[in-house]
Amino acid sequence: MSEAVVDDIVALLPPLLQSIETLGFVARYLHPPDFGEVMRMAGTPDADLRAELPKLASWPDSFAHLRGPLQSAGNHVVAAFDGLRAAESGEGDLVTVFRALRHLPRSMEALYPLAATLPPISDLFLDEAARADDDVRARLAQPKHPDSGVFHHDNEPGSRGGGFSFYVPETYTPDRAWPLVVALHGGSGHGRLFLWSWLRDARSHGAIVVAPTATGPTWALMGEDADTPNLDRIVAFLRSRWSIDPERLLLTGLSDGGTFCYVSGLGSASPFTHLAPIAASFHPMIASIADAERLRGLPIQIVHGLHDWMFPVELARQAQQALVAAGADVTYREIDDLSHTYPREINAPLLGWLARGDR
Structure with missing residues (x-):
């Protein structure tokens, strides 16, 4: 050079x-x-x-x-x-x-292809603990699996219609089942952009993450629901090609995406084993009309900021009370210095929770 x-x-x-x-x-x-x-x-x-x-x-x-x-x-x-x-x-x-x-x-999407050749860029896509972990570095030094990396399916920036972007760790091997995170963007967001909220932690801790884009202007919170069938198709596609653990399927999302975690994830036919709505809106009716058997013991983590200016923190507290009363296994995380933004520091604890398979 x-x-x-x-x-x-x-x-x-x-x-x-x-x-x-x-x-x-x-x-x-x-x-x-x-x-x-x-x-x-x-x-x-x-x-x-x-x-x-x-x-x-x-x-x-x-x-x-x-x-x-x-x-x-x-x-x-x-x-x-x-x-x-x-x-x-x-x-x-x-x-x-x-x-x-x-x-x-x-900017992160532009840099990611250089992670394999420039160590400082590789470190950008690792959390601090993983940067100091010799085992993680040794695994990343091995030839990456041909079915790993960042992929986009009908998900150009600015598009709508239910496309998706996803990441499979370079350390992927099909001889074990991997956790899957389905991460839903906020109301004005896009899956291709929201993927990067999760990639560093998925790469560090070993998880497949997919970030769909809503089929409409935002998630189907009212009227006909075209997004739930689309999420089902996306999960089915990923499970048909990669080895995914059916007991570790997390549905999470920010703002409208978090609200849609409730709307879609509490349905009786939902494949998701864990839910983690973040900075989400909530109405007690959501719990009252959800399938009682589905709710019983369902692991849910609610994450909300004390200073959320869009969806006041009282909504999250009400969600905790209503879902606990309905029989769900709820963990409530209220972050003192969080407004209506994405707390990336929550990803690693969520992956740890998912890895334990708490049910």
């Missing part, structure tokens, strides 16, 4: 990866009244990135396989910070912030 290219990569990766982590911090701690303080704490990790990105244009075409992903990821990071700062300066609103943060998963 060209010495100049190596020097450019060494200079580029730290600000790129730090900027991605900082965008994750902003996304996690986003709370409208505190947005200015969060941005102050975020600082300007993208400044050095902006200085290094133009150097990639001079690379020989023989390094296009590295240049393309790095440029794409860097451009998404820069666009994210531009949007956030526009909102901070009064040139945008909360919608501007959400649109800016959509560049975060796009």
Whole structure:
């Protein structure tokens, strides 16, 4: 490899990866009244990135396989910070912030193909404990299974119609049954973007994760339900090709996706063994009309933020009471510093819960 290219990569990766982590911090701690303080704490990790990105244009075409992903990821990071700062300066609103943060998963999607060749990028897709785990590193150093990686099925960005994106760990082997996580995006989200909320933890702890996209503008919370049959088809497709444990099927989701966990996951024909609605709305009628046998002993984890401004925390507390009264095995997690955002730190505990097969 060209010495100049190596020097450019060494200079580029730290600000790129730090900027991605900082965008994750902003996304996690986003709370409208505190947005200015969060941005102050975020600082300007993208400044050095902006200085290094133009150097990639001079690379020989023989390094296009590295240049393309790095440029794409860097451009998404820069666009994210531009949007956030526009909102901070009064040139945008909360919608501007959400649109800016959509560049975060796009940057991660661009970088993922380089995880196999650049160790710092591989670390981006591992949690902190796994980065220090020699066994995890040794497994990832082995040739990856040909049926592993990130896949997209009719799920281009911005599309609707029930497509899906999914991840099978590089360490996949068909000689054992793997847990499956079905992760549902929020109302204005998209499965292709939401997949990256889970990939780091699925890769670290060994789980297959699929992120479907709603068939309509959001999940079928009212009227005809086209999403539940679509979820059934997606699960059936994955089970037909990969070795999946039928006793460890988790349905989880954020906001409208979390609410749809209740609507779909409490149905008598649902294949899911565990439910984890996050920042979800809830009405006691959901428990009262659910199949009593289905609810009895069903493992459910409810995750909600104390400062949720869209669905007040009282809704989650009511959900816990109603579902416990109906016989479900409910764990309630109320996060003191969480607003209406996705708490990625919950993924590892959810995977641990799923691995135990608590029933």
